[in-house]
Amino acid sequence: MTSWSNDPELRVDHLTMRFGGLTAIGDLSFEAGRKQITALIGPNGAGKTTVFNCITGFYKPTEGMITLRHPDGQEFLLERMADFRITQHAKVARTFQNIRLFGGMTVLENLMVAQHNELMRASGFTVAGLLGSRHFKAREHEAVETAKYWLEKIGLTDRADDPAGDLPYGAQRRLEIARAMCTGPRLLCLDEPAAGLNPRESEELNKLLISIRDDHGMAILLIEHDMSVVMGISDHIVVLDYGRKISDGTPSFVKNDPAVIRAYLGVDDEEEAADTPKVATPLTRAEVRQDKISVPPPPVFKLPGEAEAPPARPAGAKPVATSASQAKPAQKAPAKKGAVPAKKTAAKKAAKKGGRK
Ligand SMILES: Nc1ncnc2c1ncn2[C@@H]1O[C@H](COP(=O)(O)OP(=O)(O)OP(=O)(O)O)[C@@H](O)[C@H]1O
Ligand SMILES: [Mg+2]
Numbered sequence: 001m002t003s004w005s006n007d008p009e010l011r012v013d014h015l016t017m018r019f020g021g022l023t024a025i026g027d028l029s030f031e032a033g034r035k036q037i038t039a040l041i042g043p044n045g046a047g048k049t050t051v052f053n054c055i056t057g058f059y060k061p062t063e064g065m066i067t068l069r070h071p072d073g074q075e076f077l078l079e080r081m082a083d084f085r086i087t088q089h090a091k092v093a094r095t096f097q098n099i100r101l102f103g104g105m106t107v108l109e110n111l112m113v114a115q116h117n118e119l120m121r122a123s124g125f126t127v128a129g130l131l132g133s134r135h136f137k138a139r140e141h142e143a144v145e146t147a148k149y150w151l152e153k154i155g156l157t158d159r160a161d162d163p164a165g166d167l168p169y170g171a172q173r174r175l176e177i178a179r180a181m182c183t184g185p186r187l188l189c190l191d192e193p194a195a196g197l198n199p200r201e202s203e204e205l206n207k208l209l210i211s212i213r214d215d216h217g218m219a220i221l222l223i224e225h226d227m228s229v230v231m232g233i234s235d236h237i238v239v240l241d242y243g244r245k246i247s248d249g250t251p252s253f254v255k256n257d258p259a260v261i262r263a264y265l266g267v268d269d270e271e272e273a274a275d276t277p278k279v280a281t282p283l284t285r286a287e288v289r290q291d292k293i294s295v296p297p298p299p300v301f302k303l304p305g306e307a308e309a310p311p312a313r314p315a316g317a318k319p320v321a322t323s324a325s326q327a328k329p330a331q332k333a334p335a336k337k338g339a340v341p342a343k344k345t346a347a348k349k350a351a352k353k354g355g356r357k
Contacts, residue, residue: 002249004033004236008069009187009219010055015064017050017243024050025243028064032187032236034071037213037220039230042240043263048223049097051240052189055221056094057083068092070186088117093185095176097192097223103165107156107175110164111147114182119143150178154208170201174208181212187219188212194226202226206233231255239263 008031017025025047032038040048053059055066055078066078068090076090086092102110119139151157154174159167164175173193180188190209194202210233212218224230230237230251237254239247241263247254254260 002236004036004038005031007034008032009034010221011065011067011069012051012055013065013067015051015054015066016062017047017054017059018062023243025054025061025240028240028243028245030238030245030248032219032221034219035213035217036235037209037222037233039222039224039234039237040240041224041230041237042246045242046240047243048240049191050243052094052191052221052223054079055086055187055189056092057081057086068187087183091184091186092189093180093183093187094189095173095180095191095193097195099169099172099176101164101172101176101179104163106161107151107164107167108147108160110175110179111150111182112143114179115143115146118184146182150181153211154178155204170197170204173197173201174205177208177212181216185218187221189221189223191223192225193222194224194229197226199228202229205229209233 010032012031013029015025015028016023028047028051030038040051042048050059054061057078061079064079068076068078070076070091076086078086078090078092081090102113105113119136148157151160154171154177156167156171156175156178159171164172167175173196177188177190177193180190193209194205197205206229209220209222209229213220222230222234234251237247237249237251238245239254239257239260241259246259246263247257249257
C-alpha cells in the first residue's frame with residue numbers, strides 16, 4: 001500500500017463531470033496523503049481545474065464521491081456540501097489559475113479579510129460584540145498576528161500597507177497562498193501557482209510550499225505545468241489526459257511512464273503505426289508472387305513526346321548511359337541560403353506530433 005493511500009486526507013472516488021456532451025473528467029479516482037504534496041498534472045484541457053472546482057464545491061460532480069478526512073477522524077462528503085461550507089467546515093482553501101486578490105485593498109487587509117469568518121464568530125454576530133467584547137478583541141489581535149506571520153513568511157512585511165494590485169506578479173501569487181493559509185485550512189488546493197514566475201521566484205515558491213507541508217502539516221493539492229516545481233517538491237503525482245487518469249505514483253515513476261511521455265510529447269509516426277490496431281492490408285507484389293497469383297504489371301503513363309522506357313536490363317548487367325546528361329556525373333546544385341534541409345525540422349516534427357497548446 002502506498003503512503004498516500006495509507007492515510008489519505010482526500011479521497012476521490014470515480015469522479016465524473018460532464019458538460020453536455022463533453023466529459024471533462026471521466027471515472028477519476030486518486031488519494032492525496034496527509035502532510036504530502038500531491039501534484040495533479042496533464043496537458044491543457046486535461047480536466048485539472050475541473051477537479052478543483054468539484055472539490056471546492058464550485059461544480060456539483062455528475063457522479064462520484066469526494067471525501068475529506070480530518071486528522072481527528074471527522075469526515076466530510078464534499079460533493080454533497082455547499083461551497084461556503086466546504087471552506088468553513090471541511091477547511092479546504094484554494095488559489096486560482098488567474099490571480100484573484102482584492103487589488104484595491106492593502107496587502108494586510110487581504111490577509112485580514114481571509115479571517116473574517118472567525119472574527120464574526122468571535123463578535124457573536126452583534127455590533128456590541130464588535131465594539132466591546134474582550135473575546136472579540138483577543139481574536140482580532142490573534143488575526144493580526146497571523147497576518148503578520150504570513151507576511152513575514154512570504155517576504156512582504158515591508159509592503160503590508162501597499163495596495164495588493166501594485167505588487168509584482170510573483171509577490172501577488174505568494175500573497176494569494178498566504179491569504180488561503182489565513183483561513184486555517186486542512187487541504188490547500190493551488191492552481192498553477194508558478195505560472196508566470198521567473199526561476200528565482202519558482203525556487204522561492206518551492207521553499208514556501210515545502211515549509212507549508214512540513215511546518216504546518218498540510219496536505220497540498222498542486223496543479224502545475226512547471227516541471228521544476230512538480231518534480232522538485234511533489235511526494236505523489238497524478239497525471240490526467242482528456243479527463244482520465246493515465247498515471248499515478250512517485251515523481252520518478254511518473255516521469256518514466258511511457259503513457260505520460262506520450263501524453264506530453266505526442267507519438268512518433270512509427271509508434272502510432274505500431275499502436276494502431278492491425279487491419280487486413282493488401283498483399284504486396286512479392287507475397288502475391290509467392291502465392292503464384294499472376295498480377296498484370298502496373299500501366300505506364302507517358303507524357304506526349306516522352307521517350308519509350310528502355311528495355312528491362314538482364315540481372316547483373318551494368319547500367320548503360322542513354323544520353324549525354326546521364327553519361328556525365330550530375331553536378332550537385334548548390335544549396336540555397338537558408339534552405340530547409342530535407343530532414344524534418346524539430347518544429348515540423350513537434351507540429352506533426354500534435355502537441356497541444
Ligand atoms: N463550465 C464549463 N462548461 C463547459 N466546458 C467546460 C467547463 N469547464 C471546463 N470545461 C471543459 O472541460 C475541459 C477541461 O477543462 P479544465 O479547465 O479543467 O482543464 P485544465 O486541465 O485545467 O486545463 P489548463 O491546463 O489549460 O488550465 C475543457 O475541455 C474545458 O473546455
Ligand atoms: Mg486549469
